[in-house]
Amino acid sequence: MLNEYLGTKTQDKRKVVYCSSCGHVFGPISGNYKLHALISEGPISRAGPQTDPLNKNKKYVFRQFCCPGCYRLLESEIVLRGSPVEWDIKLAG
Numbered sequence: 001m002l003n004e005y006l007g008t009k010t011q012d013k014r015k016v017v018y019c020s021s022c023g024h025v026f027g028p029i030s031g032n033y034k035l036h037a038l039i040s041e042g043p044i045s046r047a048g049p050q051t052d053p054l055n056k057n058k059k060y061v062f063r064q065f066c067c068p069g070c071y072r073l074l075e076s077e078i079v080l081r082g083s084p085v086e087w088d089i090k091l092a093g
């Protein structure tokens with residue numbers, strides 16, 4: 001398991017990342033599963049009412065990554081607007 005929502009398994013002799021809820025396979029563990037997820041990006045105020053109550057912060061965005069198979073929210077992050085979708089490969093072990 002990579003986290004509560006993502007697991008790893010061997011498929012066709014390679015280790016892949018999959019959704020622990022519906023089994024959707026995102027691709028090899030060496031890749032970036034986020035690039036195969038549904039991505040929603042918006043103002044950081046979406047992260048919660050205390051994050052940016054006046055909705056003035058335009059420098060950062062709130063990203064959410066969902067499984068395309070079951071729409072379960074897999075991960076969310078606040079990042080600089082326009083920054084690439086990255087995955088902390090250390091999670092992959």
Ligand SMILES: [Zn+2]
Binds near residue numbers: 023
């Ligand atoms: Zn799923």
